[in-house]
Amino acid sequence: MSSIRHVEAGVIPADKQSKIDALEQKFDDANAELIRHAAKIHEPLFQERADVTKSIPGFWHQALVNCLGTSIYIDDDDHALLSHITDIQVSRNSSDPRAATIEFFFSPNDFINDASLKKEFTLAKDASPLGDKFVFHEDTVPGPTAISWKSDEKNLCKLKPTKGPEVGANGAGANGAAGDELEDEDDFEPGSFFSSLFDNTSKAIAGVLGENIVDELYQNAIGFYLNTAPEAFFPDESDDEDDEDEDDAAEIDLEADEPAKKKNKKE
Template sequence: MATPAKVTKTEGKNNHDAADEQADKEQQEAIEQIDEVQNEIDRLNEQASEEILKVEQKYNKLRQPFFKKRSDLIAKIPNFWVTAFVNHPQVSALLTEDDEEALQFLTKVEVQEFDDIKSGYTINFCFDSNPYFDNEVISKEFHLNDTGEPSSKSTTIKWKEGKDLTKKPTAAQKGKKRSHDDQESFFCWFSDHADAGADELGEVIKDDIWPNPLQYYLASEIDEETGAGDEDDLDEENLDGEEEEEEDFDDEDGAEDDDGDGEEEG
C-alpha cells in the first residue's frame, strides 16, 4: 500500500495565504458593489429632493392668495399679533412689558420664502405710527449661500429719542421687567446675526406661528374655557363627595339608633 504524500509546512502556509487572498478579493468586490448600489440610492434621493422641492414651490404659490386674505381679515382685529405672541410660550418669555406696549402697534406679520425656497426667507413686521420708532416695516432676512453657509440681515430700527428699547434699561425701567433685570428687549433679535443657522425665534415664527397664528390668538380664551370647565368639574366632584359623606353619616346614625333600641328592649 502506497504511503500518502506528506504536505509540507510551506505548502500548508501557501494554501492558507491563497484562501485569505481569495477572501480579501471577494470582500473588496463586495465593497465596490455596495458603493455602486449606494451611488444609485444617493441618485434617487437627490432626484426625490428635486421633485419634493418642485411640489413645495407649487403649493407655496397656491397658498399666497390665502395668506393675503388671512392678513386682510387679521387687520380687522385690534392687537391680534401682540396677543398671539403673548400667548405663545416661547415668544412670551422674550417679551418685556415695554416690548408688549410697542407691539400693540404691530398690524401685520408675514413670512416670505424665496422663490427657490431652499435659499432662505424674510419675516416682515408692519407697524402703525407709534411713539417708539419711525419704521413702518422692520424686516429680518435669512439666507443660505451656495455652500449652505447661513447668514442674516435686518432693517435698522430708527428709534425715536429716548425710546430705544434695545438699550440697557434705567433703574426706573427695571422695575417694569417681567423677569430678571438684565432681560434683553425682543427688538434686540433684529440686530442679532451671531448664529443665523440656529435662530430659534425666526424658526418659531416661520414654522409654528405663521402657519396658523389664530390658534395662539385664541389660546387664552381656550385656556379660560378649559379652566372654567375644570373648576365646574371640581365643584361637582366636591358636591358629590359631600353628599356621599352625608349619606354615610346618616347610615351610621341609623345603625347606632337601632342598636340602642335593641339594648333597651333587652
C-alpha cells in the same frame, strides 16, 4: 408558522444600493419642488389675507398673544408698541424658500421712528440641500436689526434686554459664538420681544422665535387671532374642572358618610 421579528436595522443588498440611492435623490428633488411650489401658490394668498387684516384693529397684536410660540417672548411693556403693528409679512427666496425675511409694519407711535422692521434669516453654509430634513432655527442664521428708538426712555431693548447664557456681544453665546441650544433654560429671560427677535442673533433665541413666527404664526394667523389654531394659547381649564369635580365628589362622600356613622353609634 411565521417567526417573530424584533426591531433591528435592515440591510440593503449591495447590488440594490445604487438604485436605492438614486430613488432617494428623486424623492429629495420632488420634495424640493413641492416646497418651491407651496411657497409660490401661498404668496398671493398671504397678500390677499394682508389686504383684509390691515383693516382689523389689533389683528396681529392679538395673534401674537394667542400664539404660544410668540407670547412667551412678550413682556408686559411690549404691548404698547405691539398694538401699533399693522401688518407682518414673511418673504422667501423663490429658488430656495427655506431662508426668510420677517417684516413688521407699524403705524406712527411714540416708540420708534421706523415704519417697518426687517429680520433676515439667511441659509447657513452647512445647511442640507433643499428637500432634505430642515430645521429653521438650526439651518438659518439670524442677522441683527437696528431699531431707531425715539428716546432711551422708550428703548425696550435697553430697558428689557434678553438675558441668558446664550446672550453676549452681538447675540453671541458664552463660548463667543451663537450656539444652537440654551445652556441653562432656567437662566434665560426673554426680556422684551423686540430684544429677543430684532436685537438678538442667537439661533437658540432669535432663531427659535423666528421659526415660531415663520412656521406657526404666519401660516395660520387668522386661526391664532380667533384662538382656534391647534397651537393657540388655550387656558387649560380641563384640569381645573377635574379638580372641581373631585372636590364636589369628596364633599358628597363626606356627607354620605355622616349618616352611616350616626347609625353605627345607635347600634
